[in-house]
Amino acid sequence: MKKALTLALALTLGTAAAQSAFVWPAAWTAEQNTANKRGGELRLSAISDFKTMNPFTSAEADSIPDRMETGAGLFTQDPRNDEFIPYMAAGAPVVSNNNKRFVVKIRQGMKFSDGQAITADDWVSTWRIHTDDKVGSNSYDTFFLVGKPITVKKIDNYTLQFDFPQPSASALSLMSYTPWPDHVFGKAYREGGADAIKKMWGLGTAPSQIVSPGMWVVESYRAGERTVFKKNPNWGDWNKDSRGQELPYLSNMSVRIVADANASLAAFLAGQIDTVGMRNADDLAQTKKAIDSGSLKAFLKANVSPQATSQWITFNWNKAGDPAKQKLFRDVRFRRAMSHIANRQAMVQLALGGLGSETYFSVYPIFKNQIDAGLAAGAPQYKYDLAQASKLLAQIGYTKKNAQGYLVDKSGKVLEFTLSTNAGNTVREQLGRIFADEAKKVGVKVNFTPIDFNTLVGQLTAKGENRPFDAILLGLSGGSNIWSFGSNVVPCGTNLHSYNNPTDGKCATSQEQLMTKLYYQGDSELNDAKRRAIGSQLMKAEGELQPVIYLVGGNYHVAFNERLGGEFTANMMDAYYGHRLQALTFIK
Amino acid sequence: MIPFLLRRLVQSIPTLFLASLLIFFVIQLAPGDFLTPAKLNPNISPEALAALERNFGLDRHPIEQYLLWMKNMIFNLDLGLSFSYQQPVLDVIKPRIANSMYLVLLSTILFYAIAIPIGVFGAVRQNSLGDKTINVILYFLLGFPSFFLALIVIYFILQIRAGTGLDIPINGMTSNGFDSMNAGQKMLDIAKHILIPAIILAVSDAAGLTRVIRGQMLEVMRSDYIRTARAKGVSERTAIWKHTFRNAILPIVAGIGGLLPGAVAGAGFIEVVFAYPGITPMILDAVNSQDLYLIAGFTVITTVLLVIGNALSDILLAVVDPRIKVG
Numbered sequence: 001m002k003k004a005l006t007l008a009l010a011l012t013l014g015t016a017a018a019q020s021a022f023v024w025p026a027a028w029t030a031e032q033n034t035a036n037k038r039g040g041e042l043r044l045s046a047i048s049d050f051k052t053m054n055p056f057t058s059a060e061a062d063s064i065p066d067r068m069e070t071g072a073g074l075f076t077q078d079p080r081n082d083e084f085i086p087y088m089a090a091g092a093p094v095v096s097n098n099n100k101r102f103v104v105k106i107r108q109g110m111k112f113s114d115g116q117a118i119t120a121d122d123w124v125s126t127w128r129i130h131t132d133d134k135v136g137s138n139s140y141d142t143f144f145l146v147g148k149p150i151t152v153k154k155i156d157n158y159t160l161q162f163d164f165p166q167p168s169a170s171a172l173s174l175m176s177y178t179p180w181p182d183h184v185f186g187k188a189y190r191e192g193g194a195d196a197i198k199k200m201w202g203l204g205t206a207p208s209q210i211v212s213p214g215m216w217v218v219e220s221y222r223a224g225e226r227t228v229f230k231k232n233p234n235w236g237d238w239n240k241d242s243r244g245q246e247l248p249y250l251s252n253m254s255v256r257i258v259a260d261a262n263a264s265l266a267a268f269l270a271g272q273i274d275t276v277g278m279r280n281a282d283d284l285a286q287t288k289k290a291i292d293s294g295s296l297k298a299f300l301k302a303n304v305s306p307q308a309t310s311q312w313i314t315f316n317w318n319k320a321g322d323p324a325k326q327k328l329f330r331d332v333r334f335r336r337a338m339s340h341i342a343n344r345q346a347m348v349q350l351a352l353g354g355l356g357s358e359t360y361f362s363v364y365p366i367f368k369n370q371i372d373a374g375l376a377a378g379a380p381q382y383k384y385d386l387a388q389a390s391k392l393l394a395q396i397g398y399t400k401k402n403a404q405g406y407l408v409d410k411s412g413k414v415l416e417f418t419l420s421t422n423a424g425n426t427v428r429e430q431l432g433r434i435f436a437d438e439a440k441k442v443g444v445k446v447n448f449t450p451i452d453f454n455t456l457v458g459q460l461t462a463k464g465e466n467r468p469f470d471a472i473l474l475g476l477s478g479g480s481n482i483w484s485f486g487s488n489v490v491p492c493g494t495n496l497h498s499y500n501n502p503t504d505g506k507c508a509t510s511q512e513q514l515m516t517k518l519y520y521q522g523d524s525e526l527n528d529a530k531r532r533a534i535g536s537q538l539m540k541a542e543g544e545l546q547p548v549i550y551l552v553g554g555n556y557h558v559a560f561n562e563r564l565g566g567e568f569t570a571n572m573m574d575a576y577y578g579h580r581l582q583a584l585t586f587i588k
Numbered sequence: 589m590i591p592f593l594l595r596r597l598v599q600s601i602p603t604l605f606l607a608s609l610l611i612f613f614v615i616q617l618a619p620g621d622f623l624t625p626a627k628l629n630p631n632i633s634p635e636a637l638a639a640l641e642r643n644f645g646l647d648r649h650p651i652e653q654y655l656l657w658m659k660n661m662i663f664n665l666d667l668g669l670s671f672s673y674q675q676p677v678l679d680v681i682k683p684r685i686a687n688s689m690y691l692v693l694l695s696t697i698l699f700y701a702i703a704i705p706i707g708v709f710g711a712v713r714q715n716s717l718g719d720k721t722i723n724v725i726l727y728f729l730l731g732f733p734s735f736f737l738a739l740i741v742i743y744f745i746l747q748i749r750a751g752t753g754l755d756i757p758i759n760g761m762t763s764n765g766f767d768s769m770n771a772g773q774k775m776l777d778i779a780k781h782i783l784i785p786a787i788i789l790a791v792s793d794a795a796g797l798t799r800v801i802r803g804q805m806l807e808v809m810r811s812d813y814i815r816t817a818r819a820k821g822v823s824e825r826t827a828i829w830k831h832t833f834r835n836a837i838l839p840i841v842a843g844i845g846g847l848l849p850g851a852v853a854g855a856g857f858i859e860v861v862f863a864y865p866g867i868t869p870m871i872l873d874a875v876n877s878q879d880l881y882l883i884a885g886f887t888v889i890t891t892v893l894l895v896i897g898n899a900l901s902d903i904l905l906a907v908v909d910p911r912i913k914v915g
Contacts, residue, residue, distance in 0.1 A: 048873055049865075057674040059626075133639040136674075140636045147635070202675045220767045223683040224865025225760050228767070254764065259863045263759070295750075454620020454878075461627045478629060488633065495627065495634045 020109040022087055024583055026242035028079065030569040033241070033249055033586045040587030041228075041252040042564070043273045045264040049224045049257050053210055054201040055180050056129050059138045064218060064227060065178075067255070070582055071215035071235060073176035074104055074123075079568065079577040082369075082481050084172040088118070088179075090158075099167035099526055102175060106158045111234035112181050113210075113217040120154040122179035122213070125186030127152040130177070134194035142174055146520070150174065167524040169483045169531050181211045215239070215248055215583060226256045239583060249566070249586035269296055274564050275579075278302070278557035281353035287559050297562040303555045305574035306357040306365040309477040311431055313338065313419065313549040317500040317508060320466040325417065329470075329499075330508070333392045335546040339382035340389035343438045347552045351430035355557070359550040361539050366556075366575050367484040373532045374539030382546065390442050398443070407443035416445035420459070421473040423450035431551055432473050463501050472498070473551075481576060483523055483531060485538060490519040499547040511545040563588055593899065600895045607891045608658065611884050616650045622671040622878045644671055657881065667888065668881030672874070677885035681867065687761060688854035688866035691782050691789075695855065696847060698790035699797070700840075706794070707801025711809060712828060714802075726795035734792040735857035741788055742861070757781045759863035785862045789855055797840070804836035834908070841908050845901030849893040 026032055052058050055065035076087040086092060090105040110118040130137045131149065143150050148165035155161050162175050188196040201210065207218040216229035229252065236246030256273060258264045265283055268276040269290045278284050278300075290296035315335060319326040328334050344358035357365045360381040365371055375381075382388075398407040398415050407415040419436065421428040429450050436446035459469040476496070479486060488496040492512050493505025500508050507513045515538055522534035556575035560567070566584040573579045623640055626632050641647045645656065660666040667677040706726075710719045729737065745756050757763065761781050762774075769777060808814060809832050817831050854867035863869075867886070874882040906912045 049870065051673045052675070054674065059672065133636075134643065136640050136643040138632070140639065141633045144633070147633075198674060202679065203673065204675070204679055222762065222766070222865065224687070224869060225762060226764075256760070257863070257865070258759070259860055259869065263863055267759075452619055454618070454624045457624050457627050458620060474628070476628065 020107055021238045021240045022107070023240050023242060023244075024247060024581070025078075028568070028572075028581060029566045029584045030572075031565050031567060033566060033584070036245075037565070037586045037588060038249050039251045040249075041254055042250050042582065042585060042587075044253065044255045045258050045267055045273045045276060046255050047258060047260060047264065050203065050221070050227055050255075052202060053205055053218060053221070054198075055178065056135050056137045056185070056197050056200075064221070067229060067253070068210075068212040068214045068216050068218070069178040071239065072178045072213040074106075075172045075176045077173075077481075077577075079572050079581075084176075087176075093162075093172070093175075095526075097163075099171075099524075100164045102162040102164070102171060103155065104160050104162070104175065106160065107238060108158055110213075110238050113212045113232040113234060114181075115234060116181065116183055116211075118179060118213055119157045119182075120160050121157075121182040121186065123160055123177075124152050124154050125182040125189065126177065126180045129180075129185055129189050129194075129197055132189075132194050132197075135197050139177065142177065167526060169523055169525055170480065171526070173480060173482055179213055181213070184211055216253055219252070224257055226254055229253045229255075241584065247583045249584075250582070253582070268298075268559070268561070271296060271561065273561075275560035278559050281355055284355075284557060284559075299558070299560050299562060299567070301558045301570070301573075303355060304558050304579075305556050305576075307477075307554045307556050307575045308364045308366050308479060309475055309553050310359050310362065310364055311428065311473065311475040311551045311553060312359075313342075313435065313471055313473045313551065314460070314498040314547070315417075315471050316467050316469050318465050318467045318502055319470075324413070325470065328396070328415075328417075331396055332545060333395050335549065336382050337389040337392035337442075338439075339546050339549045340385045340392070341438050341442060341444070342435055342549055342551055343384045344552050345384065346438075347431050347434050350434060351427050352552060352554055355555045356552045357555060359553050361542060361550060362486065362489060362548065363484045363535070363539060364479065364553060367479075367481050369481075370484050370532055370535050370539075374536045374543075377533070377536035377540055379536065379539040379543040381543065384438075386438070386442050393442065393444070401443050405440070405443060406445045414445055415443065416447060417470040418447045418449060419471045419473055420449050420451050420456055420469060422453035422456050424453070425450075427554075428473055428475070435473070435551075460498050461495050461501075463505075464503050467501065483535070485519055485522070485535065487519075487523070490538070490542075491516040509545065511541045512547070515541050515545070589903075592902075596895075596899045603895060604888070604891060608661075608884070608888055609654070611887045611891075612654050612657065612880075613650065615878070615880055615883055618878065620878065621646050622880065624878070657884070661888070667885030670874070670882040670885075671879050672877055673879075673882070677882050680882060681870070681886055681889075684865065684867045684870050685852050685854075687864070688859070688868070689851050690761075690778065691786055691855050691859070691864060691866060692851045694782055695786035695789035696851075698786055699793055702790055703794040703797035704801060707798040708805055708828065708833060710798065710802040711805030711832075714806065722798075726798055729792050730795035732792060733857070734789055735861045737792050738785065738788050738858055738861040741784065745784070756784070758784075761865055782864075785855065785858050785864060789858055800839050801836060804839060805832055808832045808835045838905065838909055841904050842901055844904055845894070845897035845899075848897035848900065849890045852893055853890050 046062055050064050051060055053064045058065050073087055074089040075084040077083065078085055088107055088110060090107045093102040093104045095102055106120060112118060127143060129135055130139045131143045133140060145165050145168055150165065151163045153161040164171060168174065185197060185200065188200055203221060203223065207220055210218045212232050215232055215235050217232045219228045219230040221227045231248050231251055239247040241247055256267065258267060261279060264273065264276050265286065267273045269286065278287065284300070284302050287298065287300055291298055291300060315329040317326065317330050319329065348354060348356040348358060359365055361371065361374060361379065363370050363374065393407060393415070397409055400408050402408050402414065409415070419432055421432050432448045436448045439446045456472065456474070459467070460472050460474065462468055476486065476489070486496060488494040491497065492500070492507035500512065507516060518534055518538040518541065522531050522538060525531040525534060558573055558579045560579060565586045565588045567580040568577070622644065623637060623646065626637060645653055657668055660668065669675065670677050670680050673680045706722055710722065713719050742758050745758050748754055749756060757780055761778060763777050766774065766777060814827060814831055817827055856868050858864070859866035859868040860872070871883065871886060
């Protein structure tokens with residue numbers, strides 16, 4: 001009887017333990033770890049040195065805290081269908097108050113790397129510190145919606161309540177920030193405020209003092225050389241593979257600091273690191289050569305997906321000092337003509353070595369679902385067509401050409417403008433030259449001048465009625481597949497609304513007003529299909545207005561050493577999700 | 589001696605003041621600031637940028653920023669906070685300077701170990717085949733920028749590695765698993781990594797000093813007192829090393845003042861080529877990101893060391909050359 005009871009008890013405890021774990025779906029990898037390979041080190045590289053271990057002051061893209069954040073967050077996106085699934089959350093949130101209140105139960109039994117339990121306090125303290133502007137956190141903005149704060153409250157040790165100032169499509173994503181330990185940061189913050197937080201976890205801090213909620217924790221740091229991470233021993237308690245084994249399989253991850261991208265490619269070719277970003281055809285060719293010659297055993301696939309970036313030309317609508325140009329830049333026919341002039345195919349071939357994608361919208365082509373919906377709804381693309389460009393320019397009044405072959409207006413003034421980009425960016429310099437060459441064919445004089453990056457950004461983000469540029473060729477990156485429009489780009493008055501940025505921040509056209517309205521409408525729509533439909537309308541308005549001429553974006557290529565296993569299936573790999581999840585990666 | 593040092597100290601104040609002024613405002617003259625790239629990030633709002641500007645003190649007038657910086661430096665010995673590291677400048681550069689010093693010290697030792705014997709040899713066997721051969725080789729190396737020489741060496745090392753499988757390190761300062769080594773292994777590992785860059789540095793610079801020593805030696809050897817010494821029957825070895833070399837060494841001693849800031853300033857592009865975690869790659873990074881206080885703080889340190897180093901070499905000169913008096 002006693003035995004049976006023990007068995008029953010053990011079974012219940014077993015199921016309770018199983019329930020408290022997150023099971024990583026077998027479908028998230030093409031190659032499962034069936035041979036039970038454990039241990040080993042994933043070897044990566046980074047081009048610039050790490051700056052801090054402090055998650056609240058870190059500003060780099062690829063920082064130490066970023067790497068420790070792997071495998072921490074209330075929800076996570078399924079790479080197969082972009083859907084959010086509960087991760088550190090025990091289940092789906094209870095939504096109330098017109099989609100503005102989210103109550104979430106936290107999975108029990110999760111621990112930080114130092115053995116302390118992860119509870120609601122950790123989320124609340126993390127939120128409080130990020131939103132103190134004296135701390136200077138890079139995540140500050142993610143806790144605000146249209147300038148109004150999101151609040152986080154503890155209901156009990158394992159229940160959190162999030163209150164949003166308005167409904168947001170990105171709510172689950174915004175809630176999925178990493179909870180840093182309250183017993184470390186919360187304590188310091190209560191005792192010493194923002195200044196105490198800023199002093200914590202510098203590069204001189206002993207790794208033994210670093211505490212992580214995620215998969216990795218720092219093991220050693222050597223300035224300018226390499227950082228080694230070891231697996232968080234408590235993470236496997238609540239992260240299991242589909243057969244119930246603890247994750248990650250790896251025991252270490254090292255990040256070597258190399259001088260530049262060429263050096264990291266060299267290290268990859270020499271078999272010293274396991275994966276590296278392929279920048280261009282040259283990188284691909286070198287890798288292919290190494291594989292063919294047998295000196296490198298690696299997986300290589302080109303053109304896996306477009307990158308999540310864009311390159312574009314924007315025209316300055318605020319040129320009070322030059323009314324003729326202002327009128328020209330504000331004329332939609334002129335901008336459509338400019339889009340017809342952009343020979344995107346040549347740009348992909350010449351500037352990107354054939355490894356790129358044409359873009360027509362602010363939505364990156366990688367966010368295919370939104371692009372397809374927009375095209376289906378009739379969002380226009382003004383493709384390369386010089387005859388059409390000439391026709392549009394003639395409509396504005398440019399019918400005559402001078403002796404040099406440039407179009408002139410009635411007073412004999414040449415149709416010309418200055419196009420700047422940042423000097424030293426060879427791809428942008430080539431894009432600009434191709435554009436200028438094509439423009440010359442229809443009689444538009446483009447004075448293409450690469451200038452200093454900082455000066456350029458100063459010009460682009462200048463506010464006022466008379467901003468200091470004609471046209472700028474630049475690029476943007478960053479954004480998500482939930483609502484793929486830029487919060488600082490689309491609405492009037494925001495700082496990257498680059499074409500029209502007067503002192504009062506008002507829209508100049510009805511399409512801009514419509515786009516601003518649609519932007520906020522889509523941002524607050526929780527239903528994926530409805531939001532995508534709003535996005536289609538936004539793409540249509542944007543396409544018709546052509547405020548910014550989108551050109552091309554590079555493609556994403558995958559290369560990794562064959563000693564790694566556990567990668568995605570081919571159709572899951574893309575620039576957004578990468579080629580693998582570290583949790584399921586193993587060394588063969 | 590003490591009045592000399594005091595006078596030096598007083599003299600150095602306007603020097604350092606002017607240097608700091610130049611450093612600070614030349615950096616300020618460049619367009620943009622540390623936060624400029626962040627302005628292109630669609631995910632950072634203008635409010636957050638303004639908050640950061642306030643936090644970093646970038647919203648203040650440059651003169652106000654300079655005065656604050658000066659005040660902290662003089663009264664608290666605080667060189668300011670690096671923007672990108674959010675750490676005191678000294679804490680950021682200390683480990684890098686230490687790394688650079690290993691490399692620079694080894695290459696300095698090698699530099700003298702190569703330059704002095706060759707220079708003396710050149711003077712003693714003037715215009716012999718050996719002298720001419722060494723001259724040609726050294727001039728050839730002098731013409732090469734050291735980083736280019738390093739690239740060529742790396743190419744050959746890679747060929748050797750591919751051919752023989754010999755594991756010669758070509759970048760970094762330590763191997764994988766460095767932290768689990770014992771003290772002896774650690775020293776050996778670092779030595780293995782810095783030997784080749786140190787040799788390249790030493791060899792590519794040796795030509796200059798070799799020429800100076802050779803010229804000085806020749807001049808001294810022709811002087812009357814050496815002839816007298818020889819006539820008195822001192823051995824050739826004593827004539828060369830004790831009588832000639834000691835008098836020919838003055839320019840080397842005068843140059844020692846540069847060693848101190850040199851040791852701190854790092855080995856330049858060699859560090860970049862060998863991905864060595866010294867000071868140069870970090871300063872380049874800082875210049876790129878306009879990390880104001882990091883650049884300014886580091887430059888102030890090297891200027892101070894230059895002043896101290898010059899005082900030191902004046903004192904050393906007085907020790908070597910009794911004709912020079914300090915005071």
